[in-house]
Amino acid sequence: MTKTLRFARFRDLALLPAIVVLMIVGALVDPVFLSADNLTNVLQQRTELSLLVLGQALVLISGKIDLSLESTIGLAPALALGLIIPASAHGLGIELPEWTAIPLCLLIGVVIGAFNGFLILKLQLSAFIVTLGMLTVLRGLQIGFTEGQNLFEVPLSFTYLGSARWFGLPASVLICLVAFVLGIVALAYFRQGRSIYAIGGNVEAARAAGIRTERVLWTVLIIASLLAALAGLLMTGRLGSVGPAQGQGMIFTVFAAAVIGGVSLDGGKGTLFGALTGVLALGLIENILTLGGVSPHWIQAIYGAIILIALMLARLTSGKAQD
Amino acid sequence: MTKTLRFARFRDLALLPAIVVLMIVGALVDPVFLSADNLTNVLQQRTELSLLVLGQALVLISGKIDLSLESTIGLAPALALGLIIPASAHGLGIELPEWTAIPLCLLIGVVIGAFNGFLILKLQLSAFIVTLGMLTVLRGLQIGFTEGQNLFEVPLSFTYLGSARWFGLPASVLICLVAFVLGIVALAYFRQGRSIYAIGGNVEAARAAGIRTERVLWTVLIIASLLAALAGLLMTGRLGSVGPAQGQGMIFTVFAAAVIGGVSLDGGKGTLFGALTGVLALGLIENILTLGGVSPHWIQAIYGAIILIALMLARLTSGKAQD
Amino acid sequence: MTKRYGSTVALDDVGITVADGESHALVGRNGAGKSTLVSILTGLNRADAGSVTFGGDPAPALADRDAWRRKVACVYQKSTIIPALTVAENLFINRQSLERRSLIRWKSLRTKASEVLASYGVDVDPARPAADLTVEQRQLVEIARALSFGARFIILDEPTAQLDGPAIERLFERMRGLQASGVTFLFISHHLQEIFEICQTVTVFRDARHVLTSPVAELSTDSLVAAMTGDAAGLRVGHTRPSLADDAPVVLSVSGLRSEAFFGVDLTIRAGEVVGIAGSASSGKVELGEAVVGLRKVSSGTVHVGRTAVRSGSVPDALKAGIGFVPEDRHKEGLVPTLGVGENATLPITDRLGRFGAISPTRQRTVAERMIADLGIKTSGPSQPVSGLSGGNQQKVVMARALSSDPALLVLTDPTAGVDVRSKESLLGVVDRVAGEGTAVLVISDELDDLRPCDRVLVMFHGEVTASFPRGWTDGELVAAIEGVSAEQGADE
Amino acid sequence: GGGATGGAQIGVDYPRADSDFWNSYIKYTPQFAKELDVRLMSPTNSQNDVAKLVANVQAMTSQGAKAIVMAPQDTGAIATTLAQLEQKKIPVVTVDTRPDKGKAYMVVRADNKAYGEKACRYLGEKLGNKGKVVEFQGALSSINGRDRSEAFASCMKQHYPGITIFEEPTDWLDTKAAAALQTRLTQHPDINGIYMQAGGVYLAATLQVLRSAGKLFPVGDPRHITIVSNDGIPQEFESIRKGEIDATVSQPADSYAKWALFYAKAAIEGKVFKPGPTDHDSTIIEVGNGVLEDQLPAPLVTKDNVDDPKLWGNQIGK
Numbered sequence A, B: 001m002t003k004t005l006r007f008a009r010f011r012d013l014a015l016l017p018a019i020v021v022l023m024i025v026g027a028l029v030d031p032v033f034l035s036a037d038n039l040t041n042v043l044q045q046r047t048e049l050s051l052l053v054l055g056q057a058l059v060l061i062s063g064k065i066d067l068s069l070e071s072t073i074g075l076a077p078a079l080a081l082g083l084i085i086p087a088s089a090h091g092l093g094i095e096l097p098e099w100t101a102i103p104l105c106l107l108i109g110v111v112i113g114a115f116n117g118f119l120i121l122k123l124q125l126s127a128f129i130v131t132l133g134m135l136t137v138l139r140g141l142q143i144g145f146t147e148g149q150n151l152f153e154v155p156l157s158f159t160y161l162g163s164a165r166w167f168g169l170p171a172s173v174l175i176c177l178v179a180f181v182l183g184i185v186a187l188a189y190f191r192q193g194r195s196i197y198a199i200g201g202n203v204e205a206a207r208a209a210g211i212r213t214e215r216v217l218w219t220v221l222i223i224a225s226l227l228a229a230l231a232g233l234l235m236t237g238r239l240g241s242v243g244p245a246q247g248q249g250m251i252f253t254v255f256a257a258a259v260i261g262g263v264s265l266d267g268g269k270g271t272l273f274g275a276l277t278g279v280l281a282l283g284l285i286e287n288i289l290t291l292g293g294v295s296p297h298w299i300q301a302i303y304g305a306i307i308l309i310a311l312m313l314a315r316l317t318s319g320k321a322q323d
Numbered sequence C: 001m002t003k004r005y006g007s008t009v010a011l012d013d014v015g016i017t018v019a020d021g022e023s024h025a026l027v028g029r030n031g032a033g034k035s036t037l038v039s040i041l042t043g044l045n046r047a048d049a050g051s052v053t054f055g056g057d058p059a060p061a062l063a064d065r066d067a068w069r070r071k072v073a074c075v076y077q078k079s080t081i082i083p084a085l086t087v088a089e090n091l092f093i094n095r096q097s098l099e100r101r102s103l104i105r106w107k108s109l110r111t112k113a114s115e116v117l118a119s120y121g122v123d124v125d126p127a128r129p130a131a132d133l134t135v136e137q138r139q140l141v142e143i144a145r146a147l148s149f150g151a152r153f154i155i156l157d158e159p160t161a162q163l164d165g166p167a168i169e170r171l172f173e174r175m176r177g178l179q180a181s182g183v184t185f186l187f188i189s190h191h192l193q194e195i196f197e198i199c200q201t202v203t204v205f206r207d208a209r210h211v212l213t214s215p216v217a218e219l220s221t222d223s224l225v226a227a228m229t230g231d232a233a234g235l236r237v238g239h240t241r242p243s244l245a246d247d248a249p250v251v252l253s254v255s256g257l258r259s260e261a262f263f264g265v266d267l268t269i270r271a272g273e274v275v276g277i278a279g280s281a282s283s284g285k286v287e288l289g290e291a292v293v294g295l296r297k298v299s300s301g302t303v304h305v306g307r308t309a310v311r312s313g314s315v316p317d318a319l320k321a322g323i324g325f326v327p328e329d330r331h332k333e334g335l336v337p338t339l340g341v342g343e344n345a346t347l348p349i350t351d352r353l354g355r356f357g358a359i360s361p362t363r364q365r366t367v368a369e370r371m372i373a374d375l376g377i378k379t380s381g382p383s384q385p386v387s388g389l390s391g392g393n394q395q396k397v398v399m400a401r402a403l404s405s406d407p408a409l410l411v412l413t414d415p416t417a418g419v420d421v422r423s424k425e426s427l428l429g430v431v432d433r434v435a436g437e438g439t440a441v442l443v444i445s446d447e448l449d450d451l452r453p454c455d456r457v458l459v460m461f462h463g464e465v466t467a468s469f470p471r472g473w474t475d476g477e478l479v480a481a482i483e484g485v486s487a488e489q490g491a492d493e
Numbered sequence D: 001g002g003g004a005t006g007g008a009q010i011g012v013d014y015p016r017a018d019s020d021f022w023n024s025y026i027k028y029t030p031q032f033a034k035e036l037d038v039r040l041m042s043p044t045n046s047q048n049d050v051a052k053l054v055a056n057v058q059a060m061t062s063q064g065a066k067a068i069v070m071a072p073q074d075t076g077a078i079a080t081t082l083a084q085l086e087q088k089k090i091p092v093v094t095v096d097t098r099p100d101k102g103k104a105y106m107v108v109r110a111d112n113k114a115y116g117e118k119a120c121r122y123l124g125e126k127l128g129n130k131g132k133v134v135e136f137q138g139a140l141s142s143i144n145g146r147d148r149s150e151a152f153a154s155c156m157k158q159h160y161p162g163i164t165i166f167e168e169p170t171d172w173l174d175t176k177a178a179a180a181l182q183t184r185l186t187q188h189p190d191i192n193g194i195y196m197q198a199g200g201v202y203l204a205a206t207l208q209v210l211r212s213a214g215k216l217f218p219v220g221d222p223r224h225i226t227i228v229s230n231d232g233i234p235q236e237f238e239s240i241r242k243g244e245i246d247a248t249v250s251q252p253a254d255s256y257a258k259w260a261l262f263y264a265k266a267a268i269e270g271k272v273f274k275p276g277p278t279d280h281d282s283t284i285i286e287v288g289n290g291v292l293e294d295q296l297p298a299p300l301v302t303k304d305n306v307d308d309p310k311l312w313g314n315q316i317g318k
């Protein structure tokens, strides 16, 4: 019995050997790599990605997919700011009080998730294509109302979470950590969390078992969007402004992290811890390539090749076919 | 019996009402829209996309996925040219004879497809993540060996297919047409074609029915890459050079076209004709937006919104839930 | 209640009343609408017209799954096991933490799961993914789940179709115990003797309509069959095949075949011979069948069809050598749900339906329509996706697929699982006929009815052939041999 | 190493390696580093992604960069990074773009607004304030594209109201430009001008579309469509010589590299600059909150000066 359990756990840990190899390589490439500063930087740079991965992993485990997260991470803070800053700073001219910005940002995330859920669950449209359409629409809205401008009049309260340090660590890293711990516990030890696996594994069976599949799916979609909005908030704080392209192109990395971390696109399989190792692995690879001073022309090819190799390594150490 | 058959066909035709609406809207926006010239242009602009969609639809129906097509469309012609043009024009300095360029381009497609197949079928890695890695590697290789430069010195023989006109139509349109007709016939009336559906529907049942699933899947992956290389050839001919970003960002549009055309990401469902209607719908939308002179800031939002609306229309007219 | 699927009427203004505390049987031919009724009674589907009440209260809203679960527990015909989750979790799905809103304690869950499973004779590690279970074990997990629920009304849709004798006995014991404590059952089965064994009332559906409801005691098997089929002819028994010619050539010869599940199996079957292999779930009989047809690799030994050696683990090779087969799990290896009936049935013979790799649609349709008629498949036509067929009719499609290639050797694993009595008769009639035409047949089953047409029945026990019975065996001796009680005596007789 | 900087290392981040212009910049950088005796760290490439840029800058800081040269394509999103660098007393030189907010020691750039303006003037004069012009805009989210678009639009509106502009957003993609041009030419066969914001991206595609549409006529032919480009890559010069296009704005890839490194080195050495003309045909201006910008000249290249050996497009590949 413990044998298979160990095995199941092992699958989540498939990336760990690859991460160990990366750590060693990193230390060899540049001693700076192992410095607390550098590792903290790697973590901080990955906070927004990891929140998106957390959201996407939930959605993937539940058997759906949400591409629009990469636009939500831009639109949610942009629109929230747009509602509070004056028109002269490319705002909408509504000028709501400053304290509303953060709740607004999160609320926008919720609304987007709920709308996705409406299209996917009520109108029964394909999640892939709905969220691909939404990805375009949301990005388009952001470019439309900001006229493609950067919003850089960001109130301090809005940038606080993304730039503060608590207990010597970036606040955003701690927030991510809490989010992941909550997610991992919920998915491992709570009925509602387990029901996500059941739905992703076989939605009919889950329904038959008394799970309110639609409600759970809707909740998952909303949580994912909410996390994307939170990520947008942190990113805005970290970068100091909201660019019209904030988050653009991230979704592929999100998938890469989730999938090399063992989350299946078919639903019902994978863990948040695995997804987190995926994020870390990708972050370390990029950091090492940067420190190593790889030729700018070859960096992309090498990056891709390392991902493929890490994948093969994970495949060998876990011994499991991937899907 | 004929009833369900009719119904199945109906599903493929789900986009036709949307296309009719688009035609009417287009005609209202600008009379030029309906001119033979304009419609030919729409077709020509979509030839490369449609070849990628053809390849991707085959792969999706077989239950796999190939993201790397968007890099193959750039790398295949770039590498083929690199092998024939002198180093001074950013070639590799090998300077093979000019006539080898086209066969080389197609061969490179085949090799990429075969390598994808090796990783997916032999090493049993997830198709999504393998081809995502390959997307990065292939694009990286192109940027690496061209040092990010445009290859402008394209021999005339290489641009011929992409720019010639046969019987008053662009040659590339005719090539696409032939490719689609062949594909549609093969998938509807040939053993190997039908076996793709069987594999996508239930690979184990297909194997148990004597289908050599691995061989078929490998062939499908190779054909898709070959089509991407062909698309790259046509695109190079149409645009007159190979940019380092040739094809970049296309894969989302490829999926959008395939999926709104009724091809399922779950495998086993959809037709090439449906996929083709998807390509046409997207092409018409873009054309109308251009003709209509929509504000550049809002064009993206409107484009996305129209896709969502077309999707809902297709859902209503076909009455079928999408997946 | 009325329910339509497109142009198909699945239920046509039917009604059923299940009295408190009784075991109520629901019978009917494949496609009569039984499972459709079940899906409506458990709130998975909405009827087009009609209503459901439980003890006088109207049924809960469709979205309120929890309320439905409190009213009724169910074993569905189609598996609701989630393969990626562990056995323990499948058993306690959506109630992993027994007190609501508290943490799940996996260890105690596993312990409890072990206990429950042990009482059903399922010997698996509850921490394994359910994907590792055999078809029978999965069925037992489903049953255990439904019965352990504490519901007062339990629906069982063909729970016994995938079970062997002792498991069925255990199930019935448990049902009797629960019934004694006041639980009500709605029981669906194609094994009519089971209905006589444990039910008090029976309702018959035919062609989506209600035909009769009557106390079981007042009916004979023949009148029940007559009600189901609408004709008075009773069940035919025995077979008409002439006995085997002595010089019939050997079609299948298996020697020294060995894998993890069985060892050192030797077997020959001659043209026109029907050989049965019986055995309990762990006997290795299913694995042996899979090895013969190329679904499973063996570690040593050979399989010859005629003079051709069949490469281990290659289905195309097996097909080419002339093997046709029905796999154990129709959903896994038997059917492509998205494809039509005709296409599924002709999948192995696409090379014969046209020239140069082309498939002539007319030819395919002709072949498919003939199969539909031959096997009595209830479908709206060859192009209907098999996912829309009733369970028994899906099984017939798998049978059609096996027969499509006019095989020299037919390997049938549980060929009549979920098939109604009359259809079973005709399927076995087909087996009889093809055997009469010179096909060698290997029937792997513990369903005694399936084994009756056999010229010879081998019994496997723990991976070895332990007994062989020529035609004329009695049920008792065969069952004893299957259970390993008196394997030696069986062989001696 | 050695020299005046005494081994202080300068970190350089390239914004992207997939455009001809930036590739020239990438080529020039180590070349001028040698010339200026600057110790260069291994340069990084942020692949047009501001998040990567931030990560790269942090890595270079950890590795001990004493000054950093960057070319942020998203000029708002580096505000925090600039603040952090300021805290750490690492001077920053930005190339090509000016940060919206935050401190930079020097901005080295040619005025993108001036590009748009120059193109507008040239087209306006050539077309005599009438006709129809197609403009290939870059990505709307890129500041350089936006500056060019805005300057072009306002100049046209103000000085050449007789000209109709068709703005085509292309995301810096040649396929989109080609499709848009083809459609426009069908809709308005009398198009007589094209402004492309990046010759490296659109040149080949534009010529190919015109060729297939039978509308590629040499300069001088009355049917010629006047084309103004931007970048100054060798292929554009080639086309100017052949009479296929009329003009391009030469973005000074070489000066970018040279002066960026020059100022980075000066920053380490603690030199201070003041607004006013420089010794290299440019002017330093103050662009607000103490940030200085050296506005390098970006010459308009036409048939008349296309063979000027000083143009960077004439220096590479030779």
Ligand SMILES: Nc1ncnc2c1ncn2[C@@H]1O[C@H](COP(=O)(O)OP(=O)(O)OP(=O)(O)O)[C@@H](O)[C@H]1O
Residues within 6 Å of the ligand: A005, A187, A188, A189, C086, C088, C089, C105, C106, C107, C127
């Ligand atoms: N049946 C199961 N299905 C899914 N996950 C499980 C299952 N059993 C255990 N786990 C996972 O294993 C982890 C720890 O499980 P468990 O509660 O058994 O730990 P433990 O009691 O500390 O260990 P042990 O049982 O070995 O003493 C959790 O993350 C939980 O998600």
Ligand SMILES: Nc1ncnc2c1ncn2[C@@H]1O[C@H](COP(=O)(O)OP(=O)(O)OP(=O)(O)O)[C@@H](O)[C@H]1O
Residues within 6 Å of the ligand: C005, C006, C008, C009, C010, C028, C029, C030, C031, C032, C033, C034, C035, C036, C037, C077, C378, C379, C387, C388, C389, C390, C391, C392, C393, C418, C420
């Ligand atoms: N999802 C569906 N789509 C289309 N038709 C369906 C669907 N489900 C059931 N049917 C049709 O409804 C009818 C009744 O099917 P049902 O499954 O209720 O039969 P059943 O009595 O349970 O048969 P069996 O004994 O074979 O299980 C059949 O004709 C079947 O083809």
Ligand SMILES: [Mg+2]
Residues within 6 Å of the ligand: C034, C035, C036, C077, C157, C390, C391, C392
């Ligand atoms: Mg049924």
Ligand SMILES: [Mg+2]
Residues within 6 Å of the ligand: C106, C107
């Ligand atoms: Mg424990």
